[in-house]
Amino acid sequence: MSAAEALTLEALKEGEEGIVTAISAPKPLRVRLLELGLLPGTRVRLLRRAPLGDPIEIEVRRTRLSLRKSDAARVFISIPKSQGASP
Amino acid sequence: MRIFRILLVGNPNSGKTTLFNLLTGLRARTGNYPGITVECRAARIEIDGILVELIDLPGTYSLSARSEEERIAIREILKNTPPSPDLALVIADATALERHLYLLVQVLETGLPSILCLNMMDEARAQGLKIDLATLEKSLGIPVVAIAARHGEGLEGLKQAIASSIRLGLPVPKDPPLTLHPRLEQALDRIEKAIDASLLPQRAGRARRALARWLLLSVGEDELSEIPPTLRALVASEEKQAFEDGLALDHALISARYAWIDTILKQALAPPSFHSSTTERIDRFLTHPLWGSLAFMTAMFFLFQMLFKGVEPIVSIIETLVSLTQSWLRHILPPGPLVELLANGVVAGVGNVLVFLPQIAFLSFFLAFLEDTGYLARVAFVIDRLMGAIGLHGRAFIPMLSGFACAVPAILSTRTIENRRDRLLVMLTIPLVSCSARLPVYLLVIGILFPPGTSVFGLEAGALLLFGMYALSILSALGAAYLLRHFLLRGPRPPFLLELPPYRWPDLRNLLRVVFDRSWAFVSNAGSLITAITVVLWALLHLPWNAERERWFEQRLAEAKVISDPFLRSERIDQLVRERAEERMESSFAGRLGQMIEPLIAPLGFDWKIGIGILASFAAREVLVSTLGIVYGAGEEAEAKDIQGRIRQSKRKDGRPALSALSGISLMVFYLFAAQCMSTVIMVFRESGSWRWALLMVAYMNSAAYLASLLVYQGGKLLGFE
Ligand SMILES: Nc1nc2c(ncn2[C@@H]2O[C@H](COP(=O)(O)OP(=O)(O)OP(=O)(O)O)[C@@H](O)[C@H]2O)c(=O)[nH]1
Ligand SMILES: [Mg+2]
Numbered sequence: 001m002s003a004a005e006a007l008t009l010e011a012l013k014e015g016e017e018g019i020v021t022a023i024s025a026p027k028p029l030r031v032r033l034l035e036l037g038l039l040p041g042t043r044v045r046l047l048r049r050a051p052l053g054d055p056i057e058i059e060v061r062r063t064r065l066s067l068r069k070s071d072a073a074r075v076f077i078s079i080p081k082s083q084g085a086s087p
Numbered sequence: 088m089r090i091f092r093i094l095l096v097g098n099p100n101s102g103k104t105t106l107f108n109l110l111t112g113l114r115a116r117t118g119n120y121p122g123i124t125v126e127c128r129a130a131r132i133e134i135d136g137i138l139v140e141l142i143d144l145p146g147t148y149s150l151s152a153r154s155e156e157e158r159i160a161i162r163e164i165l166k167n168t169p170p171s172p173d174l175a176l177v178i179a180d181a182t183a184l185e186r187h188l189y190l191l192v193q194v195l196e197t198g199l200p201s202i203l204c205l206n207m208m209d210e211a212r213a214q215g216l217k218i219d220l221a222t223l224e225k226s227l228g229i230p231v232v233a234i235a236a237r238h239g240e241g242l243e244g245l246k247q248a249i250a251s252s253i254r255l256g257l258p259v260p261k262d263p264p265l266t267l268h269p270r271l272e273q274a275l276d277r278i279e280k281a282i283d284a285s286l287l288p289q290r291a292g293r294a295r296r297a298l299a300r301w302l303l304l305s306v307g308e309d310e311l312s313e314i315p316p317t318l319r320a321l322v323a324s325e326e327k328q329a330f331e332d333g334l335a336l337d338h339a340l341i342s343a344r345y346a347w348i349d350t351i352l353k354q355a356l357a358p359p360s361f362h363s364s365t366t367e368r369i370d371r372f373l374t375h376p377l378w379g380s381l382a383f384m385t386a387m388f389f390l391f392q393m394l395f396k397g398v399e400p401i402v403s404i405i406e407t408l409v410s411l412t413q414s415w416l417r418h419i420l421p422p423g424p425l426v427e428l429l430a431n432g433v434v435a436g437v438g439n440v441l442v443f444l445p446q447i448a449f450l451s452f453f454l455a456f457l458e459d460t461g462y463l464a465r466v467a468f469v470i471d472r473l474m475g476a477i478g479l480h481g482r483a484f485i486p487m488l489s490g491f492a493c494a495v496p497a498i499l500s501t502r503t504i505e506n507r508r509d510r511l512l513v514m515l516t517i518p519l520v521s522c523s524a525r526l527p528v529y530l531l532v533i534g535i536l537f538p539p540g541t542s543v544f545g546l547e548a549g550a551l552l553l554f555g556m557y558a559l560s561i562l563s564a565l566g567a568a569y570l571l572r573h574f575l576l577r578g579p580r581p582p583f584l585l586e587l588p589p590y591r592w593p594d595l596r597n598l599l600r601v602v603f604d605r606s607w608a609f610v611s612n613a614g615s616l617i618t619a620i621t622v623v624l625w626a627l628l629h630l631p632w633n634a635e636r637e638r639w640f641e642q643r644l645a646e647a648k649v650i651s652d653p654f655l656r657s658e659r660i661d662q663l664v665r666e667r668a669e670e671r672m673e674s675s676f677a678g679r680l681g682q683m684i685e686p687l688i689a690p691l692g693f694d695w696k697i698g699i700g701i702l703a704s705f706a707a708r709e710v711l712v713s714t715l716g717i718v719y720g721a722g723e724e725a726e727a728k729d730i731q732g733r734i735r736q737s738k739r740k741d742g743r744p745a746l747s748a749l750s751g752i753s754l755m756v757f758y759l760f761a762a763q764c765m766s767t768v769i770m771v772f773r774e775s776g777s778w779r780w781a782l783l784m785v786a787y788m789n790s791a792a793y794l795a796s797l798l799v800y801q802g803g804k805l806l807g808f809e
Contacts, residue, residue, distance in 0.1 A: 027307040027337065028153050029582045034341040035149040035304075036584065037186045047367075051376040051383075052472035055583055061185040062358075064366075064587040066468050068475070071582055 009058065009075040012046035018077030019043055025074040037061040038075060090131065091139045091253055092170050094163055096194055097178035098187050099146030100588050102206040104128075106178060106236040107143040135250035140170075145505075148186075150193045151304035156507055158311060161301055164197055165294055173257055174249070175201040181211035181218060181233065184356060188348045192263050195229070196300065198293030200257040202230045202248050209235040210589070217357035226351040228261040237594070262293065265343040270334050274325040275299045281321050304337055366461075366589040373465055383469050386462070387488060390453055394492035395523060398445035405445070409438035422641070424632040428625065436621030439706065439766065440614045444606055447496040450489055451605035452598055454500055457485075459593035463503070464585055471583055477565050478572040480504065480583060483513045487564070490520035494767040498774055499609060508576045511775055515784050516568045518767050521560035521759060524708040527727070528758045529556050531712050534731040536751045552752070560759050563791070575783075616769045624706050624765075627677040636674075640667045668717045677702045691757065691793070692750030692800040692809075694739050704763045711758070719745070749809045753800040760792035 012018055020042045023030050037060055038044065047057040047064065054069045095103045111130035128143040144160050152158040164172060175194050179187035184205070194201055205211075205218065224231045230248045234241030252258070267275075279299035306314060306322045329336050373379050413430040420426040457463035463485075471481030479487075482504050489497035497517045504510040521529075530553075537548040643663050650656040672678050681698035688698050696718040703714040716730040719737055737745035746754070762768060762785045772781035803809060 023338075028309065031151060031304050031337050031341070032148075032582060032584055034338060035151065035189060037189070037345065039338075039342050039345055048370070048374055050374065050468050050472060051380050052469075054472045054475070055468060055585075057370075057374070057468065057587060062183040063186050066464075066583070066585045066587055068471070068583045071584075 007077055007079065008073045009044065009046070009077055010056070010069050010072040012077070014046055014048055017043060017045045017080060019080050020075060021078050022076045023074060024076065025071070029071060029074065033067075033071075033075065036065060037063075043080070044075075044077065088138055090170075091137060091173045093139050093141050093174045093176050093249065094172045094199075095141060095143045095178060096160065096164070096175050096190065097144075097146060097206075098148050098180065098190060099586065101146065101178045101180045101187065102236045103143055103146060103178050106204070106206065106234070107141060109236050109239060109242060111141060134246050137250055137253055139249070139253075141176075142172075147190065149190060149304075151301055152311065153305065153309040154507065155311065156505070158305075164194065164199055165298065167294070172199060174252060175199050176204055176249070177201055178204045178206050180207050181205040182207055182214055182216060184218070184352060185348070188352070189344060191227070192265075192344045192348065193297070193300075195227070195260050195263050196293070197297040198259050198262075200229075200252060201260055202232065202245075202252060203227060204245060205231065205233045206236050208233045208240065209238060219355045219357075222355040223351065226355065259293075263344070263347055265347055267343050268334060268339045270329055270332065271336050271339045271343075274329060274336055275303065277325065278302055278318070278321060281318055283315065283318075300340060303340060369590050370465070370587075373462065374469060379465075379469060383466065386457075386466075387485075390450075390485070391488065391491065393449055393453070394446055394489060394496075398449055401445040402442055405438065405441050409434060409441075423637075424630070427629055428622070431629070432622040432625035433618065435625065436618035439621050440610060440617050443493065443495050443609065443766065446493050447499060447609050448602050448606050450496040450500055452602045454485065454503060455598045455601040456593055458503070459591065459597060461588045461590040464587050467585055468587065475583075477568050479513065479568055480506070480509050481585075483509065486513050487517060487520060490517040490522060490564075493522050493524070494518045494520070494764065495609075495613075495770050498767065498770040499605060501774065511780060512568060512571050512576050514771055514775060515571060515780065515787075516564050518762055518764070518771075518784065518788060519560060519564040519567055519760065521557055522708075522764075524764065525556075525758055527709040527712050529553055529755055531715070531727055531731060532746070532751045532755050534727060535734050535746055536748050552755075556755055556759060559756070563760065567787075567791075613766065613769045613773055617766050620765045620769070621706060624703070627680075628675050628703055629671060630676060631674075633671075633674060636670065637667075665717075665720050669720050672699060672714070672717050690801065691796040692747070692753045693757075694745065696745070697754065701757070701761075701763070704758075705765050707766070708758060708763055747809050749800055749803040752803070753796045756799050757792045757796040760788055760795050762788035762792075 007018070009018065009020075020038050020040050022040060023033055023038065025033065042060060045059045047059055049056050050066075055066050056069060056072055057064055057066045058072075059065075095107055097103045107128065107130070111132050129140055131138065131140045133139070142163065144163060145156070147157065147160050150161045150164070152161060164175065166172060177191045177194055179191065191201070191203055203223070205220075211218065218233070220231050220233060230252060232241060232245045232248045234245055275296070276299075279295050282295060282298055282302075302314070302318065302322055303325075305311065306319050307326070326336050373382050412434050416426055416430045416434065420429070454463065457466065463482075466484060467481030469481070470484045474481050474483055483501075486497050486500045486504070489500055494517050497520075498514050501510045501513050501517075504513060533549040533552055537552065539547070539549065541548040543551060640663060644660065647656060647659040647663060650659060678699055681702055682695040684698050685693075685695040688694075688701070693701070696715070699718055700711045700714045704711045712727060712730065715734060719730065719733040734745050739745055768781050768785055771784055772778050775781065
């Protein structure tokens with residue numbers, strides 16, 4: 001696994017965007033995440049972390065979603081080259 | 088005349104319930120918290136001369152399911168035994184079609200005639216979204232209508248669309264043209280062939296294929312019953328083989344669906360970049376580490392304060408009304424068992440139901456308010472970390488917190504927890520949280536043992552002990568949650584995937600409706616049982632009626648009433664009333680039972696008088712105070728101070744003090760753990776749907792109470808404290 005691939009949703013900074021590359025989770029969680037639109041190629045943005053650091057809130061497909069850090073760590077992302085040039 | 092069945096299908100928070108209420112006028116539950124409609128509601132209405140039945144399904148992001156609750160949607164949609172559905176009204180939030188259309192694709196795959204209803208058009212407009220309805224209709228192949236359910240906008244268009252769809256003979260929608268990987272297609276074919284009649288009797292091709300796709304996404308680490316093992320094995324082996332060839336079947340299917348959605352929306356949607364600046368701004372404050380925590384604590388403190396103090400005036404009005412009714416009955420009826428039964432059994436029983444209403448009404452209003460504004464989801468977001476430590480979901484926080492006031496409204500409020508296992512877990516642990524009815528018990532005992540001024544290490548002994556009780560109660564509730572999660576209610580912890588809806592203004596009518604619904608649910612479900620059990624408890628504490636002794640007391644009382652010295656007269660009357668109450672209680676069934684169980688409770692440091700108190704506490708724990716007042720001869724209406732004084736001076740038969748420090752602490756510990764309050768037990772029975780869970784709770788809490796008290800008393804004795 002290359003260094004770029006090892007980046008996960010959990011590691012994003014507040015306000016930072018990423019593009020989903022893969023999800024590596026047990027089936028129930030994987031299916032849920034995929035069905036909520038976290039598909040490879042989808043743009044996500046970390047909105048904030050909860051006051052106690054966990055869970056996190058992300059924006060995906062025009063909705064706000066909150067998930068635990070341990071689950072977010074299973075979503076691999078890459079950082080798009082053109083930060084800020086989102087549609 | 089034929090009735091057409093229409094299913095309301097949609098993501099949580101898409102406005103199904105709002106639309107349902109709008110169409111039917113029968114206002115069901117609506118809220119701004121994902122997944123609130125747990126039950127399915129139905130209502131019949133007429134649309135343009137056609138009789139239809141609307142069914143409000145629980146909100147769901149997808150038809151695929153891991154548990155039986157989640158399976159409701161697919162079950163209703165694929166149902167082919169009458170009454171089977173004729174039409175699906177798929178509600179989607181127009182401001183987030185990129186995600187909301189996913190569910191529609193799944194519905195279309197089943198072949199059920201459908202209409203797409205774009206809701207929240209007001210918000211979409213405000214965000215500057217442009218949706219091309221005609222293009223959407225053409226690509227999806229079904230009618231599309233735009234509405235704003237909350238404002239009643241577009242209702243006529245929707246009704247017309249429904250009526251004309253029915254008049255056109257409910258055309259079957261075209262099959263979504265998904266581009267499936269050939270490998271996936273083969274796997275689905277094989278799964279489809281293996282579906283036998285038990286799962287889907289005689290239903291045509293489209294539904295079967297949809298079911299095969301459903302199985303592919305649902306089976307695996309799930310809790311679905313009724314799926315034949317052979318089918319499970321087949322799905323697993325197909326997945327495994329494909330995976331070895333480098334293809335994840337579930338992923339392939341889901342991305343094919345989204346790919347179609349993205350193509351359609353590219354033509355039909357002119358989206359600006361995501362923005363809901365108001366929500367963003369509010370969230371920056373309400374989930375801020377400092378301000379957010381402060382806001383959170385303020386809200387929770389307000390809830391706490393209201394549950395404890397705010398409802399007090401209303402509770403005391405109810406109590407006054409009850410006691411007025413009781414004295415009125417005593418006034419108009421001759422003394423005897425009948426009037427006692429009516430006044431202390433039936434009227435007190437109804438009173439026992441009514442006193443819960445202020446708290447229930449307030450808590451439901453508060454929760455509905457938080458739900459409708461969108462803050463409830465943030466409460467879960469902020470507190471999930473703490474709750475997660477003991478395997479609970481952030482949503483369990485408010486019900487647990489409310490348990491400090493009273494378990495009955497708290498258990499009712501677990502309805503906001505959608506996962507059944509989590510809900511049961513919370514329901515079974517709430518009663519361990521020290522509710523406000525235990526406080527008088529703690530205070531009574533502490534007052535007996537450590538009169539104000541007693542200090543330990545320079546600290547007030549009573550305060551320390553009270554603090555210890557609350558700390559122990561929190562620890563035991565958390566411990567019980569942990570144990571239940573790991574032994575009894577095991578299973579995959581549902582992932583915390585919570586949508587944070589935009590902040591919205593709540594609708595007052597909706598809030599009041601919720602208050603009414605919840606209060607009514609309590610009165611109609613639990614009311615009669617609580618009243619009945621109060622009557623039974625009254626009988627236990629007052630029967631058998633000894634007519635001879637009663638007459639004797641009446642005569643003595645009549646004699647006392649003519650004593651000329653007013654001081655002597657009232658003293659004599661008081662004494663007689665106290666003695667009568669004491670004698671009645673000691674010779675009652677409960678009194679005898681108390682004496683019978685003495686050997687059982689002696690190892691805990693209790694004598695038979697306390698035994699009666701424990702038995703009487705089944706009505707409500709605070710009844711211990713007045714019961715001890717009676718058995719220790721302080722009278723029925725005595726002040727806590729007098730009761731404490733009496734008990735402090737009383738001796739047991741063997742000359743030991745009635746309540747030593749050690750047995751007092753043991754008694755408090757017993758009350759901390761024991762499941763006594765029958766209203767709570769009835770609530771758990773009603774809300775869990777079976778006596779099994781209620782009895783389990785009674786068994787585990789009371790065993791814990793017995794063991795803990797035994798440990799305290801015997802351990803203390805060993806250490807030489809008595
Ligand atoms: N602005 C706006 N808000 C709406 C509209 N329709 C519903 N709402 C609000 O959206 C929130 C959710 O509505 P509900 O009707 O409870 O949604 P639901 O689909 O029944 O939700 P679940 O039962 O949780 O699945 C409520 O706060 C409604 O007031 C609308 O057309 N415009
Ligand atoms: Mg609803």
